[in-house]
Amino acid sequence: MRRMYLSGMALLLVACGSESDVGQHPQADLLLINGNIRTxxxxxxxVQALAVSGDRIAALGSNEALSAWRGEQTQVIDLQGKTAIPGFIEGHGHYTSFGDSLMTLDFRYADSFDAIVAMVADAAKETPAGEWIVGRGWHQDKWKTQPVPSVEGLPLRDKLSAATPDHPVMLIHTSGHAVFVNQKAMTLVELDGKTxxxxxxxxxxxxDGRPIGMMRESAQDLFRAAFARHQSLRSNAVIEAEMRRKVKxxxxESLRHGITSFQDLGTRFAEVDLLKTMADEANLPVRLWMAFEEQAADMQGRLADYRMIGYGNNFLTVRAIGEKVLDGALGTHGGWLLEPYTDLPRSHGLNVVPIAEIEASARLAMQxxxxxxxxxxxxRAYRELLNIYAAEFARHPDKTDLRWRIEHAQVIHPVDVQRTVELDVIPAVQGIFACSDGPWVEERLGPQRTAERGYIFNTLYEAGAVPTNGTDPPVDEISPIASFHCSVTRQLPDGSYFQPDEVYTREVALYSYTMGNAIAAFEDGIKGSLTPGKLADITVLSQxxxxxxxxxxxxxxxxxxILGGKVVYQDGEIQP
Incomplete structure (x- = not known):
């Protein structure tokens, strides 16, 4: 698949212009010179220079060759040797959830449960009684001190409940696959040890059968629904204003990290309605590719009306179903495994969404x-998805180049690697997870299973799968640089290395964050490389x-x- 798209890019280059025919073009709107431009x-x-006309790349070449594109109205940017690359594409994230995380308590850097309780207690002082307190980002394996007492390494709710007697509290695990709640929240939804x-x-x-406050996978839905009901009591104007703020x-934050496109896994119809309105207003700050996370029964009869590609001058695309979660996260012992967890032998993980629901979604996607x-x-989840995909493909042999994806793909049995390639399935992985999860993965899987199956991203690439990348914001920090670093080093915070044989080369890592992600979204014709005719989405790096x-x-x-030929972020500031 990679070779096919690269050869296609060569044809696009010939068709759209090159250094040899620059004299045939009008003056550029933007000209980058003196650069180290990796296309x-x-x-x-x-190349050394790049010309932009409108929102498209017009030509590439040397400073001298592209001097003909310079006119009185051309904006000229001297890169002074700095490196320019195609705009980073976030290959998997949750866009409005990410925006929401920037408005709530952030526990990412809390090093203990006691520190989190203190943060929540401070927030309670400023929050009216009865209002929810919500935060996100904690992970029990990252705490420097483990809670005492504990169950399976998790704290009991008592300290949190004592600090917040008048507020329902919901602390979202960094993975999004669990929440920790206090007694007030449990009382609100009438949950107890008999539930x-x-x-x-x-x-x-x-x-002795007492809930500690930890709700794994679908057990968290009661609390998320209760919070959503509380939020829905506000006026429509307030709700819309808050959603617009999340989008902004x-x-x-994406633009500050050089990201020009964001692939969102898990949108709703109402959310797309607002995003479409914002696209009409030219108010979307980055390009969005959206995947529905709705029940198959609710999508029936609506998907055709919502499918859109390149809407609003290529700022909004809706053409996928996901991320319905077949299983949970490894960090919460929710990932569905073929064999039990090494550190929790009673559990194989969880099948969160029934297979029949995924099969129904597959039929809709094909239709x-x-x-x-x-x-x-x-x-186990990865294998079940391959089986579902293969069965649906077999029913429609006339349909090819479908680019169906499996998100995260963190634990894969060796026999399923080649099946992935044979089925042309794209494993949409996040390089940073190898480093953020690396310190505890072996505890979950054991050394042999980890070495054979854990985060084998380069093995997938070498087998012929399209390389992809991302950080799954707000699960991890939205930092392509950090994910690139992990992708090419696998170095953990303590200086050790996790699965070092699975590193990408530098070139593959850059490809994964640009062209690979573009291929995974059917957008390689307009994004992913700095090629004449493609969108002028460009990131300039200090090195x-x-x-x-x-x-x-x-x-x-x-x-x-640079987004569509316009400088939207520079020197630490978002540009008007």
Missing amino acids: VDDQRPL VPPDGGEIVLTD LAGE HDYQLAIQGIGD DLITVPDDDIMDTEIVMT
């Missing part, structure tokens, strides 16, 4: 020409990611973000 295009991988957990969920209990905040992009973290030493990668700064 991610095999036909011309490294039967829903299918695909678990209420974690003490030995998520977009601006309406949507991609399917379902989460499969554990090796060259291909040549800088490993130890200096994390020092790379985003100097400038």
